Amino acid sequence: MTTYDIALIGFGGVNRTLAELIATRGEDLRKQLGFGLRVVAITDLRLGSLVQDEGIDLAMALGLGTGSETFAEHGGSAEPDNERVIRSCTADIICEATFTNPDDGEPAVSHVQWALESGKSVCTTNKGPVALRGTELTELAERNGVHFEFEGAVMSGTPVIRLAKKMFAGLKLNGFEGILNGTSNYVLGRMEAGLAFHEAISEAQQLGYAEANPAADIEGYDVQLKVLILANELLGARIQLADVQRQGISSLTLEDIREAAREGLRWKLVGSAERKPDGTVTAAVGPVALPLDHGLAGISGATNAVSFSTDLLGPVTVSGPGAGRMETAYALLSDIIAMHAKQNRVAAHV
Amino acid sequence: MTTYDIALIGFGGVNRTLAELIATRGEDLRKQLGFGLRVVAITDLRLGSLVQDEGIDLAMALGLGTGSETFAEHGGSAEPDNERVIRSCTADIICEATFTNPDDGEPAVSHVQWALESGKSVCTTNKGPVALRGTELTELAERNGVHFEFEGAVMSGTPVIRLAKKMFAGLKLNGFEGILNGTSNYVLGRMEAGLAFHEAISEAQQLGYAEANPAADIEGYDVQLKVLILANELLGARIQLADVQRQGISSLTLEDIREAAREGLRWKLVGSAERKPDGTVTAAVGPVALPLDHGLAGISGATNAVSFSTDLLGPVTVSGPGAGRMETAYALLSDIIAMHAKQNRVAAHV
Numbered sequence: 001m002t003t004y005d006i007a008l009i010g011f012g013g014v015n016r017t018l019a020e021l022i023a024t025r026g027e028d029l030r031k032q033l034g035f036g037l038r039v040v041a042i043t044d045l046r047l048g049s050l051v052q053d054e055g056i057d058l059a060m061a062l063g064l065g066t067g068s069e070t071f072a073e074h075g076g077s078a079e080p081d082n083e084r085v086i087r088s089c090t091a092d093i094i095c096e097a098t099f100t101n102p103d104d105g106e107p108a109v110s111h112v113q114w115a116l117e118s119g120k121s122v123c124t125t126n127k128g129p130v131a132l133r134g135t136e137l138t139e140l141a142e143r144n145g146v147h148f149e150f151e152g153a154v155m156s157g158t159p160v161i162r163l164a165k166k167m168f169a170g171l172k173l174n175g176f177e178g179i180l181n182g183t184s185n186y187v188l189g190r191m192e193a194g195l196a197f198h199e200a201i202s203e204a205q206q207l208g209y210a211e212a213n214p215a216a217d218i219e220g221y222d223v224q225l226k227v228l229i230l231a232n233e234l235l236g237a238r239i240q241l242a243d244v245q246r247q248g249i250s251s252l253t254l255e256d257i258r259e260a261a262r263e264g265l266r267w268k269l270v271g272s273a274e275r276k277p278d279g280t281v282t283a284a285v286g287p288v289a290l291p292l293d294h295g296l297a298g299i300s301g302a303t304n305a306v307s308f309s310t311d312l313l314g315p316v317t318v319s320g321p322g323a324g325r326m327e328t329a330y331a332l333l334s335d336i337i338a339m340h341a342k343q344n345r346v347a348a349h350v
Numbered sequence: 351m352t353t354y355d356i357a358l359i360g361f362g363g364v365n366r367t368l369a370e371l372i373a374t375r376g377e378d379l380r381k382q383l384g385f386g387l388r389v390v391a392i393t394d395l396r397l398g399s400l401v402q403d404e405g406i407d408l409a410m411a412l413g414l415g416t417g418s419e420t421f422a423e424h425g426g427s428a429e430p431d432n433e434r435v436i437r438s439c440t441a442d443i444i445c446e447a448t449f450t451n452p453d454d455g456e457p458a459v460s461h462v463q464w465a466l467e468s469g470k471s472v473c474t475t476n477k478g479p480v481a482l483r484g485t486e487l488t489e490l491a492e493r494n495g496v497h498f499e500f501e502g503a504v505m506s507g508t509p510v511i512r513l514a515k516k517m518f519a520g521l522k523l524n525g526f527e528g529i530l531n532g533t534s535n536y537v538l539g540r541m542e543a544g545l546a547f548h549e550a551i552s553e554a555q556q557l558g559y560a561e562a563n564p565a566a567d568i569e570g571y572d573v574q575l576k577v578l579i580l581a582n583e584l585l586g587a588r589i590q591l592a593d594v595q596r597q598g599i600s601s602l603t604l605e606d607i608r609e610a611a612r613e614g615l616r617w618k619l620v621g622s623a624e625r626k627p628d629g630t631v632t633a634a635v636g637p638v639a640l641p642l643d644h645g646l647a648g649i650s651g652a653t654n655a656v657s658f659s660t661d662l663l664g665p666v667t668v669s670g671p672g673a674g675r676m677e678t679a680y681a682l683l684s685d686i687i688a689m690h691a692k693q694n695r696v697a698a699h700v
Contacts (some may be wrong), residue, residue, distance in 0.1 A: 298648020
């Protein structure tokens, strides 16, 4: 049976959870999926790096983090040393779950690039590399005969990108609209329940839904990246970030929300894209007052959803978690499963 | 390029629409999907049967139906002659879209059986064969090295069965709950708007949503079959129709609906199944008063939805059309696309 050697770049919540899954359910997964996973490298800003071709002791690695110990005390280095590890380790697949600067996608973009250049497949949960450099990185992967997968970049492990690519064969996809940010959706729901904007934000922060600086979620920057990804990947839009019009929800008042309710409407932060008759694609993020019987009006709390507009089926909507450690770790697993399926098809054709 | 010869068994709305798709968009589909489709046989209760190995003139066939002409005037027979046509025609794939008796699944069950026995793959939109004889027919297909696909049996072309089988790899599916009948959902919505039960039914009948005898939709028989299919196919339940508890919506009064609304609840006809800790699966259909923030509470009108309960992702819901000629014809097309993908994998492995 095939075993894939993997490297975990970034050992925060997501890759840590993936490591836990491999440690506790590896045998189950092996039986169910037909392949095994072995972690041969881990890098982390705080813990440093560890490379062990024969497989890392995951119990040891998962035990680190609370104290001051680093991988230096376990045969590794106190430095993450990402480039050297990514380029020189023996991993088949790099699981990239660090962070991404919304301006240039770094450092995630470089991590992906180094991996693909050195002939390793990549799965990433970061939006930056896909949104800002997707075409280029996909081509780089193709040239090197490896895979570049990123289901987790939109709605964590809820199948969205892969669903649209696999389940809609024979259909024309004309556009989509989605609720793609759980924080802003939670805030709008709480405002509907009567809280002022700043009260709703504070509550979301206390619950861990919103960051100290909530602008990325509230002002639509996060959704803008996701819309860009979906528009380019699913509609072949070939657009840039600046082409996605963006407006957040901070200008909505309690009175706006009450007035909408009186008219049977509900404000949602909607990210959407549409193919125009001339073939071009327009894309935008902004608050929209939806009728209550609209498919997205009932998406509440931190749940995310995308409604796809298809020619033969009409609208088809998928909703599910938009974030979460386990949910995002599963996205990486689903990427590896997809790579395995492609690999088997290629192998069979040779 | 591969061309699949297909036979259309039943030439009502669904297979007629499939024929229209092939006639008008065959070339597009060929480019997009990598295979062509040629109709070599059609049978129909009213039109009789026509078998032409070199391909039937679809414009001619689609022109029949309104007058008294049958296939007898076009080189065929006035008799449908289903068994002979299915067994002896040169089709690779039988598209079965006749009807199904909820007691024994006939005549659809026999159509499927004859096709599989004679080494032809089958796609069907009928619930009966899958719900009542699914295991046996799947085994028959496997023994004969052919395919048996039935995406259209639940929620027409909205990907549900295939979605759960393909998109949830590596997850444990613990159950599902769904709104699986558009007619009853429409009726409940109209009652919420103030119509009495019988008024809502009349309106649904006038709009063509409900049959003259609406019992199958209203009393939950239709959903019972769909729950049985999903429980057996997706949860490996190995249960029979009688194991799916059934209750319809006819006992719900306007007062029930108003009272629920006062409590922030909404009645829905919910079909569900759940895997118990001992591994057995329980399944039921019945009215459930859902909280308004439940993922299924906002599914309105004739839209259908299924919410899957998974271990790593939590609930993932897909909603879309539950019926419709084009939507169901697309289900058949999606089945053929799936067969083509499997065929290619098999061919590549040989």
